[in-house]
Amino acid sequence: MSPEPRMVEVRKNVLKQNDVIARALRERFREEGILAVSLVSSPGSGKTTFLERTLTLLRPKYRVAALVGDLATENDARRLARSGAPVKQITTGTLCHLEASMIQKALDGWDVGKLDFLFVENVGNLVCPSSYDLGEDLRLVLLSVTEGEDKPLKYPTIFISADVAVITKMDLAEAVDFNEPALDRNIEAVRPGMQILKLSAKSGEGMQGFLDYLHKFQSLRPQAASAF
Amino acid sequence: MHELSIAMSIVEMAQEEAELRGNVRIQAVHLRLGLLSGVVKDALLSSYEMACETTPLEGSRLIIEEIPVEIYCSNCEAQRPVHSIQYFCCAECGTPSAEVTRGKELEVFALEIRE
Numbered sequence: 001m002s003p004e005p006r007m008v009e010v011r012k013n014v015l016k017q018n019d020v021i022a023r024a025l026r027e028r029f030r031e032e033g034i035l036a037v038s039l040v041s042s043p044g045s046g047k048t049t050f051l052e053r054t055l056t057l058l059r060p061k062y063r064v065a066a067l068v069g070d071l072a073t074e075n076d077a078r079r080l081a082r083s084g085a086p087v088k089q090i091t092t093g094t095l096c097h098l099e100a101s102m103i104q105k106a107l108d109g110w111d112v113g114k115l116d117f118l119f120v121e122n123v124g125n126l127v128c129p130s131s132y133d134l135g136e137d138l139r140l141v142l143l144s145v146t147e148g149e150d151k152p153l154k155y156p157t158i159f160i161s162a163d164v165a166v167i168t169k170m171d172l173a174e175a176v177d178f179n180e181p182a183l184d185r186n187i188e189a190v191r192p193g194m195q196i197l198k199l200s201a202k203s204g205e206g207m208q209g210f211l212d213y214l215h216k217f218q219s220l221r222p223q224a225a226s227a228f
Numbered sequence: 229m230h231e232l233s234i235a236m237s238i239v240e241m242a243q244e245e246a247e248l249r250g251n252v253r254i255q256a257v258h259l260r261l262g263l264l265s266g267v268v269k270d271a272l273l274s275s276y277e278m279a280c281e282t283t284p285l286e287g288s289r290l291i292i293e294e295i296p297v298e299i300y301c302s303n304c305e306a307q308r309p310v311h312s313i314q315y316f317c318c319a320e321c322g323t324p325s326a327e328v329t330r331g332k333e334l335e336v337f338a339l340e341i342r343e
Contacts, residue, residue: 128230131266153314192324
């Protein structure tokens with residue numbers, strides 16, 4: 001007879017491998033003075049349009065680049081490249097999210113020189129990306145006015161994983177009877193104190209407010225530890 | 229749906245542990261799953277079965293302990309349960325808080341082995 005089963009304690013984080021790579025990336029960004037900003041949202045919320053506009057506005061003064069994740073096609077990379085910034089597509093095949101190792105792989109051997117800002121556009125998905133740290137300094141969750149004000153209540157986990165909520169397509173607010181106070185209330189309920197920025201990448205409204213926020217965040221972040 | 233790749237990581241991790249202990253047979257994997265981990269329990273359970281196929285863990289069980297969400301309440305000056313996942317405030321005094329102290333776990337906690 002075989003002995004009774006026994007319990008052994010393990011206590012290991014399942015995503016440890018991802019977290020280790022993410023930490024290394026964060027360290028690398030800090031040392032190189034890069035501010036890494038990632039974007040998550042459902043498909044069709046306007047991530048690519050918003051990012052194209054952001055890259056175009058930042059490029060005259062800053063060195064910027066972008067990584068963009070999709071299951072298939074290089075369409076988004078082509079669109080973003082119109083901004084003139086270096087862009088690299090990460091195609092995930094059937095994977096519904098980006099992982100830290102994909103960012104690392106995409107950056108290795110990509111000669112973009114020194115950067116001030118690196119943007120990472122995640123695969124359009126409001127569920128899976130919340131589990132994966134990509135080493136970013138700032139995670140934006142985008143939500144367009146056409147999606148419904150209760151989305152934060154339906155997908156609280158992604159809002160909790162993000163730092164800033166960016167409300168897009170504000171130029172359509174009136175046409176879709178967007179209920180602004182209801183959305184503010186719902187975001188505040190799932191993530192008290194969350195910064196909310198409202199804008200339209202198409203009309204340009206609110207874009208300056210976003211750039212101001214980025215600059216402020218950049219100036220306040222801790223610099224690489226100096227040697228004593 | 230990323231539960232299959234999570235399940236495969238769990239199986240891989242358990243297998244490594246089994247090898248470290250002299251190729252013991254694993255009967256069950258105990259997992260702590262936070263309600264904010266972004267992983268769905270039922271999807272993970274069915275993915276686990278698939279991930280175990282043709283591995284030494286085939287036939288083993290995944291036992292999931294769900295971890296509730298707790299926040300730090302500045303008013304109570306203590307860790308408190310959250311009112312609900314849609315309403316991040318202290319369940320006891322109602323003070324809002326975004327400081328999550330518990331509920332993001334995705335951790336292989338223990339293994340049931342037979343030597």
